[in-house]
Amino acid sequence: MSGEIEKTVVDKARAAREAARALASATSAAKDRALGAMAEMLSGNAAEILDANAVDVEGARGAGSPAAFVDRLTLTEARVEKTAQGLREVIALPDPVGRVIDGWRRPNGLEIRKVRVPLGVVGIIYESRPDVTVDAAGLCLKAGNAVVLRGGSEAIESNKALVRVIRTAVESAGLPRDAVQLIETTDRAAALKMMKLNGLIDVLIPRGGAALIQRVIENATVPVIETGVGNCHVYVDRAADLAMAREIVFNAKCQRPGVCNAMETLLVHGAVADKFLPEMAKRLTDAGVELRGCERTRELVPQAKEATEEDFHAEFLSLILAVKVVDSLDEAIAHIGKYGTMHSEAIVTKDYGAGRMFVEQVDAAAVYINASTRFTDGYQYGLGAEIGISTQKLHARGPMGLEELTTYKWVVYGDGQVRT
């Protein structure tokens, strides 16, 4: 049984690799045509997709899944239309493939070129979010990659319907339908096999919660791009503009608490804590935020619960905020170094030196002076759509757009050079 599942996974990855060869030399025009067909056919087949989705939603409800989970799983005509619109936006983005990144001539006459090429076959392991199926397929295709999708089991019927439509659309544009593969078995063995297909899958991108990402990191031998877990901090310096700090803190926590670039811990310099914290705490509490503070915080903010060590490590993804009063910029930086996940970190300060030191010493994908952590996002940076936010240091850091779905190749032109 498990052997059969593994064979299916290998067969799909092999078909993807074959398709990747054709995609690597596909023109931008052909890829954009495929994206356009995908968008059109998703809209045109919305009824079929929604029927399949209804089966998944019913299953999830029957299994007693939480409302937020069911919401992420649910497609509506408007949501299908939104994914189609997303594909149309990808068409408008420049094709990263073929760009000469660098180049020079060597003394012996060799012409050296560093040229952007697709990664090849990208594996995406994600949770039960059908919109990711469309996004990932679209972005991978535009960057010239074949994709092997392995979504959460609760979304399997939706994913099957979506991928059926997508593959038909790709083929209608003259590209190989095998460029988009869905692992249809929901058995764990399939995901495990996928993680070890070195040579067939070039890179794995897990998208989802900390547990999913951890599972991939621990089991994969294929190179992984770690994404998403964000224990982000805002540090209100002693030299902060406190009014500005209040807006940034409120925005970083409350504007959309369920996402990875939302603030999870607030750090406040002791010299401004009494001026800043009580009023800030009231505004947060009024907005429904539960505060969990260190001892000094709780002296100033009676409504705050006691923060545990675990709270400072937590990615709450909800209206909970850990708060700590620190005695110095150094202490703030050390706290972030110990508890942060190298995602997004912000300082609010008017002090040039403090800002400079924070930027230099905080080791994170994105570091902000006087702005909300919520900006770590491909669209907000002006990169266009993103496939995820990398929290590792290899290959890509922060928002990963089309360029991050490519690699490069050295192309060397000679006229008979040999090495002496």
Place this chain on the structure above:
Amino acid sequence: MSGEIEKTVVDKARAAREAARALASATSAAKDRALGAMAEMLSGNAAEILDANAVDVEGARGAGSPAAFVDRLTLTEARVEKTAQGLREVIALPDPVGRVIDGWRRPNGLEIRKVRVPLGVVGIIYESRPDVTVDAAGLCLKAGNAVVLRGGSEAIESNKALVRVIRTAVESAGLPRDAVQLIETTDRAAALKMMKLNGLIDVLIPRGGAALIQRVIENATVPVIETGVGNCHVYVDRAADLAMAREIVFNAKCQRPGVCNAMETLLVHGAVADKFLPEMAKRLTDAGVELRGCERTRELVPQAKEATEEDFHAEFLSLILAVKVVDSLDEAIAHIGKYGTMHSEAIVTKDYGAGRMFVEQVDAAAVYINASTRFTDGYQYGLGAEIGISTQKLHARGPMGLEELTTYKWVVYGDGQVRT
């Protein structure tokens, strides 16, 4: 016992991480001073280093190690001087850290900067080659990284002596000696632990043979840069300048057969095989090359043995060459796709279209038209010293110099921006 070994590894990695923080903001001048001190002290302490090395060499000889192994293990005054000279050359290279790679202003006034920063802590797992100890420490330091070194057990005394000198030198230049760590226990448990230190080690670079690299890929949860295994091909097209092809083939095989960018399989188009192969084979055989050919090769080259499937997969690293006659450029590309290791691949041709197709469809770190595969090398490309040659697609491909030992950070300057 194993618990104690693991604790030592964790302690060293933790010390490295602490040192990495200081190194990240060290000036180029300070780092260059440290490199200069390393070079000077290596020369000045050559006697001590050679004494330690003599113990290792005696041990390896006593264990009956092959001559080539003992040779790579052996240090001489000249070889120590050569490593010192290598460090002086690294001083001359530009510091990659701090360079603004890209940057722009967003409509909301946010100033976005993509800035090169060190990777942090680099782990190097390598074989019994003491020169790698010095090279790796020097390159990592210049790129602002702390390094955790785990060399082959047969070189342990040499490595201890070298690292003692290097750490003293680093400290004499005002940088933390903990920036260079050597795992002194030769127990396998130490290497295994190192491979799983996510959060303490940012990237692992294995340097050595296929078995070592495979072990790291299979066991590591820390991101790995796969290096070095090269099953490289030269394809002599039907439109090749055969005189040029002879020089390139001879160079790619014979100039230094023991390295990863040497050719291991020769592919020849059937239309020129009878004109090309017999004379080429004679020249190679005269130079001591053992030929292993496909059936058609052996019809033209009687001295060739029969090539097995295994031979086409092999990285011989010696004067052995697999030879295959193909019927088309497509067949050559397919053969490389099946057997190659994505290292270095060359075509010899005068045909514009054939060259273009080869460059586009061959998926390798370096692709050559009319030049020897032997050029895949940081010095030959003009990048300066290299830490290895990546054969994976994430992060870096081909020769990895100082820039590839860095990552980037997004730095965002605002004046109170929040997300709406």
